[in-house]
Amino acid sequence: MDRMKLGKTNLEVNKNGFGALPIQRRNMEDSIEILRTAYDAGIDFYDTAHFYTDSEEKIGNALGDVREDIYLASKSGAETVEEFWSDLETSLKSMKTDYLDLYQFHNISFCPKEDDELYQAMLEAKDKGMINHIGITTHKITFAHEAIESGLYETLQYPFSYLSGEEELELVKKCEEHDVGFIAMKAMGGGLIKNSKASFAYINQFDNVLPIWGIQKMEELNEFLSYDENTILTDELKADIEKDKEDLGENFCRGCGYCMPCPEGINISLCARMSLWIRRFPTEPNMDEKTQKTMEETLNCIECYACVDNCPYELDIPELLKENYEDYHNVLSGKTKIR
Ligand code: SF4
């Protein structure tokens, strides 16, 4: 498997990174099996977060004994220095290690600069040997540019997939120019992309991009392990990508969840994508009673637009919810056929 240099960190990593958010949804035993299989197959970069419930603990249990053979990245969404230290200490303990290879600010509400106490805390953690490199993860393009231009960050983690547009491609290029490692989150479009081979081949074109595949099943892991540097964008895969882009258009919800919580309790990231889910994954239980109840809750939207302010893609969420609700009911009643 191909290897790549992760920007200024100079870490040489396997071009398949492991995104450890979804293993939260698996039990300890299954998670350990998946993580260990990934390790045995040569995956050596594992990205998690303090926020991902027991993900760090699962990594510690699965890979604690091979710590020196792998790279561990975690992140903290703390916005106070006290919380920052508490998060970092918890992460180290949970992952059974005394240092992290990469520590990232996790989608916080600003891009910390040198004179901010949070960035100073990062530097202190580095001085103490608790972390080796400093990165940032964000969904806001303005923060991403600020972070690259500041010269303070060795990596940027940002959503990137074959559904991304010109703005994201510019970001990838800018990272390359500034020698900032680009870590691609949501490389499967936040769950909307079905074609892992096309995803892999697309990302594989960029030497400076490290995808962290969000893996929660052994089958998913095995799919990614079956691809290698020879998995390139063929005409057939290019056609699949174009078809996918056409189907999704521009204004689709990526499921990032940054617009939540909604004060009315609406599950925006599920409901605003329902039309896509039921067409792309028709075998999933999207028509069950529980989901129907969740969709009914979209009627509670008071159009306060609080969510819209937090959507990095500037979607008209109340409108999207209405469209999805109507479509869902048309499918439920049989008025619209989807198979
Ligand atoms: S506009 Fe609707 S969905 Fe958005 S936060 Fe307000 S009530 Fe919730």
Ligand code: SF4
């Ligand atoms: S509506 Fe926007 S912020 Fe909310 S989940 Fe979708 S893409 Fe993310």
